[in-house]
Amino acid sequence: MSFQIFGIEGMPYITEGDDVAQLIYDAALSNGIEFEDKDIIVVTQKIVSKAEGRVVKVEDVELSTFAVHIGETMKKDPRLVEVVLGETSRIIRMKRNSLIVETHHGHVCANAGVDFSNVEEGYITLLPADPDSSARNIRDKLEALTCKKLALIITDTWGRAWRLGQVDFAIGVAGMLPFRDYRGERDYMGHELHVTNIAVADEIAGAAELVKGKSSGVPVVIIRGYDYPEGDGKASNIIRPLEEDLFR
Amino acid sequence: MSFQIFGIEGMPYITEGDDVAQLIYDAALSNGIEFEDKDIIVVTQKIVSKAEGRVVKVEDVELSTFAVHIGETMKKDPRLVEVVLGETSRIIRMKRNSLIVETHHGHVCANAGVDFSNVEEGYITLLPADPDSSARNIRDKLEALTCKKLALIITDTWGRAWRLGQVDFAIGVAGMLPFRDYRGERDYMGHELHVTNIAVADEIAGAAELVKGKSSGVPVVIIRGYDYPEGDGKASNIIRPLEEDLFR
Numbered sequence: 001m002s003f004q005i006f007g008i009e010g011m012p013y014i015t016e017g018d019d020v021a022q023l024i025y026d027a028a029l030s031n032g033i034e035f036e037d038k039d040i041i042v043v044t045q046k047i048v049s050k051a052e053g054r055v056v057k058v059e060d061v062e063l064s065t066f067a068v069h070i071g072e073t074m075k076k077d078p079r080l081v082e083v084v085l086g087e088t089s090r091i092i093r094m095k096r097n098s099l100i101v102e103t104h105h106g107h108v109c110a111n112a113g114v115d116f117s118n119v120e121e122g123y124i125t126l127l128p129a130d131p132d133s134s135a136r137n138i139r140d141k142l143e144a145l146t147c148k149k150l151a152l153i154i155t156d157t158w159g160r161a162w163r164l165g166q167v168d169f170a171i172g173v174a175g176m177l178p179f180r181d182y183r184g185e186r187d188y189m190g191h192e193l194h195v196t197n198i199a200v201a202d203e204i205a206g207a208a209e210l211v212k213g214k215s216s217g218v219p220v221v222i223i224r225g226y227d228y229p230e231g232d233g234k235a236s237n238i239i240r241p242l243e244e245d246l247f248r
Numbered sequence: 249m250s251f252q253i254f255g256i257e258g259m260p261y262i263t264e265g266d267d268v269a270q271l272i273y274d275a276a277l278s279n280g281i282e283f284e285d286k287d288i289i290v291v292t293q294k295i296v297s298k299a300e301g302r303v304v305k306v307e308d309v310e311l312s313t314f315a316v317h318i319g320e321t322m323k324k325d326p327r328l329v330e331v332v333l334g335e336t337s338r339i340i341r342m343k344r345n346s347l348i349v350e351t352h353h354g355h356v357c358a359n360a361g362v363d364f365s366n367v368e369e370g371y372i373t374l375l376p377a378d379p380d381s382s383a384r385n386i387r388d389k390l391e392a393l394t395c396k397k398l399a400l401i402i403t404d405t406w407g408r409a410w411r412l413g414q415v416d417f418a419i420g421v422a423g424m425l426p427f428r429d430y431r432g433e434r435d436y437m438g439h440e441l442h443v444t445n446i447a448v449a450d451e452i453a454g455a456a457e458l459v460k461g462k463s464s465g466v467p468v469v470i471i472r473g474y475d476y477p478e479g480d481g482k483a484s485n486i487i488r489p490l491e492e493d494l495f496r
Contacts, residue, residue, distance in 0.1 A: 003253055003254075093495070120437065121439075161496075162355075162409075164427075166446055189367065189368065191365055195414075196414065198415065202411065206450065207454065209446065211249045211250065218249060238411050240409075247409040
């Protein structure tokens, strides 16, 4: 059992209206990379958001009283806070300088995935409005271009409740199941596994981050040789339902 | 930028007193695998625990009143609960059938990492007493055997607060830093990164899980070609200190 992870270099800077699938295809070709059946294409959220115009001009943000207050007490840019609140359905924690929220998609993360990084000065990026749908669109187009059977994961970089630092998570999935479900199977010793249901889409997101890095301008990575669980899954399937949640 | 991940097959069943480093070395050799400088060796907690005798015979467990009570109300085996409590310094959540605790090491996970899987019937495995020290011992011995510069990560499979399923996390680290720290560096657009500090040891743990699986008997994986951050790090560095924790 083995697989490979490699980046697609030479992607151009993405702006609204760009065809991400076509640009991935072109960059791969110009690097001599040929797609293979069961490749997983891992795409950074940022380029999807920019292509979809999910970008806000800071000077256009109209401040609410609440955003100004949070900005002052948490020492955050109130315009960023305003944009975060617009993407938020529920505030989970608001303490010191952390604003942990549930987004309209249901994901729980800091600042609703909104940030200033890897976008022009004076702009803020949002998460895609429907990252699973974005993943499906890019994957379908890439399959048509390559005539290969592909899976695609859109990722973002988030913190964790009890662990320092951040890792990449899957926020959009297409062409595969996000879980490898072992429940009902037997372990090496023959015992039945009762709870083991691995969130492989998140593990793949993290693995791809190792290649992407944060400053190297490699927003797209291919995972080749991993026999991913096939099916029509979504990253939204990974969100723990509120009624099963012990920490919200 | 690219790297490879592959399993070392043919590891024997591990029992107390086994020399894990020697057995990894022998299994690699018999598979024709030669170690290279900067290989990361990723080892499943279970084999380390068994080699260190961190195994409890179920019939030897003496039940406390509290464990019996929790067993009844949470529909868990009270002997498992008793063993979990012995490994616990603080109960974080006790609700429905979830027992989320802080272990004596400071890690937050379900059931203190204690379980019945991949061990003989009638036994329960605990986490290693000091997984960072276990990692260092195995890594130092493997470096001596191979004359190569290696990093080593011990992993376990845990759930997450807001996401379904489980992923592998790093519980022991040796020969590398657990973080790739981008703070103070610039992103692709030239903005300074203020918070980005990637927990690469956890991402590597998850990537390795994709190869190990849960039922295939491949407890050791090599990550080759990833330029890991060098230094004398520990997995305990990843634990969020209680005073910075918003969810404990």
